[in-house]
Amino acid sequence: MKTKVFYCCLVLFFLGFQGYVDARLLVESKPDRDDTAAYARWLVSQNSWGILTNVVSFSDGVPGKGTGVPYFYLTTLDPTARNALKDHRSSLAISEYPLGTCSNADPESPVCAKITLTGRLVLLEANSKEAEFARTALFTKHPEMKGWPKGHDFQVFKLEIEDIFMINWFGGPKPLTVDQYLKYKMNIFALDK
Numbered sequence: 001m002k003t004k005v006f007y008c009c010l011v012l013f014f015l016g017f018q019g020y021v022d023a024r025l026l027v028e029s030k031p032d033r034d035d036t037a038a039y040a041r042w043l044v045s046q047n048s049w050g051i052l053t054n055v056v057s058f059s060d061g062v063p064g065k066g067t068g069v070p071y072f073y074l075t076t077l078d079p080t081a082r083n084a085l086k087d088h089r090s091s092l093a094i095s096e097y098p099l100g101t102c103s104n105a106d107p108e109s110p111v112c113a114k115i116t117l118t119g120r121l122v123l124l125e126a127n128s129k130e131a132e133f134a135r136t137a138l139f140t141k142h143p144e145m146k147g148w149p150k151g152h153d154f155q156v157f158k159l160e161i162e163d164i165f166m167i168n169w170f171g172g173p174k175p176l177t178v179d180q181y182l183k184y185k186m187n188i189f190a191l192d193k
Contacts, residue, residue, distance in 0.1 A: 038186075039113065041181060054080050094116075115166040164181055
């Protein structure tokens with residue numbers, strides 16, 4: 001029952017964005033829907049926000065060099081980070097809809113991909129190399145974050161992925177292991193404006 005309520009809320013949320021699509025420059029072309037690992041990595045890499053408990057911005061690396069691991073810049077003033085410090089279980093839901101590549105499909109339609117990465121939302125050691133990488137990735141994709149109030153104690157978190165659920169066509173979820181997802185190497189191309 002809780003799962004149905006979550007997905008209903010998620011659909012209603014995305015329907016609110018039906019008239020607005022962020023005109024982002026895609027770094028990689030949309031892969032074949034039958035290449036599950038490629039499609040999953042593309043969907044995560046091309047997006048810049050998803051839903052944990054609330055809508056959150058994330059990055060999996062600087063554009064064109066995504067790792068597949070989502071990083072977040074969160075404050076404990078928000079329940080997302082506050083709850084993660086007590087209970088690390090988290091899921092990040094991401095839709096293809098904001099990328100503008102679903103044509104006229106409804107956000108809930110199976111032809112408009114959606115992925116849920118489930119795992120542990122963990123706080124990174126502030127001075128670690130991984131936290132430095134994550135800050136670079138986050139501030140490159142979301143430059144405004146650099147100027148967010150210091151007094152709000154923003155910290156870097158990452159989602160340690162344990163399970164993946166993805167739908168990108170009719171017929172139910174696509175089988176994809178975390179290992180397949182993380183090992184997939186994206187083919188990056190340069191775009192001229």
